Amino acid sequence: MASSATERRSEGFPGQRLVIIPPEIVASCSRQPVTRDLCLTHIGAFVAAGSHYVERKRGTAQHILIGCVSGHGECRIGGGDWRVGPGDLLFLPPGEAHRYFAKPSSPWTIFWVHFRGLRAADHLAVLGVSADQPKLAVNSPAVLTEAFEDIFRHTTHGYSEGAMVAMSTAFARLLGLVRVHPRVRGTRGSGAGDRLLAVLGMMRDQLERPWTLEELAASASLSVPHFTQRCRAQTGLPPMALLIRLRLQRAMDLLQQGSHNVAEAGRAVGYEDPFYFSRLFRKHMGMPPSSCRNGP
Secondary structure (H helix, E strand, O other): OOOOOOOOEOOOOOOOEEEEOOHHHHHHHOOOOOOOOOEEEEEEEEOOOOOEEEEEOOOOOOEEEEEEEEOOEEEEEOOEEEEEOOOEEEEEOOOOOEEEEEEOOEOOEEEEEEEEOOOHHHHHHHHOOOOOOOEEEEOOHHHHHHHHHHHHHHHHHOOOHHHHHHHHHHHHHHHHHHHHOEOOOOOOOOOHHHHHHHHHHHHHHOOOOOOOHHHHHHHOOOOHHHHHHHHHHHHOOOHHHHHHHHHHHHHHHHHHHOOOOHHHHHHHOOOOOHHHHHHHHHHHHOOOHHHHOOOO
16 A cells, blocks of 8 residues: 555655756757657656655646666556566556555655657557556666666756757667666566676665675676676676766765765765766766756
């Protein structure tokens, strides 16, 4: 069951990220190449939001994608109930009544995107999304996290035509990755795959730790080449590149929340030298870390 009515809320969680594209920008995008085909209208993320609850009796004017990174939740749509866990994605169609909520005993961390466009239905058809099958899954939540962060970082650039095109194409990439990294329905992996996911989870939980490739591979009981190959297949990145990306994403979160300055954010994810951290951040994120303070 969902949490009690006094606890339910649709937003207002610590560390939340929420961006609503101004309606006049969305209207302009509907007349421009690329963005008229696929355009974002809302984007956001909640972390461990145990009291999250949303009910819309008339649905929304846009398609909605909800991606679960960790924890669990449930959704009712079209008379059916769907359980959601790590690596799962829910696609909610426009105009369809729905209700979704986190499981208080296992609060979910999710991101979501509202989108529209002339080709939105085509993207969903390619994925095999339908009223009878609104849920898909990838073989690693890290795939979702990396792709979402690639979309979200463009919100820091404002709502210029270039920024909106970048968001649209980054979102199209996320949808493409769902096809590249599907999880076989009814399975959660086994053997070496389970060990790999456990190690990747351990790495994400201890980003400040000075991990080595050899240590990570040994923790998964795999050789370095085998571990590297499996990591790339699961996440699209080799292990150490993934570690850098996860560290910088976490540092960006801390900076945007305003809880850390640049040096503190760097130390929180394992970089003691603030100058090295700043150079690395600019190289990979396309901006200096100082520009992320208290934003977007």
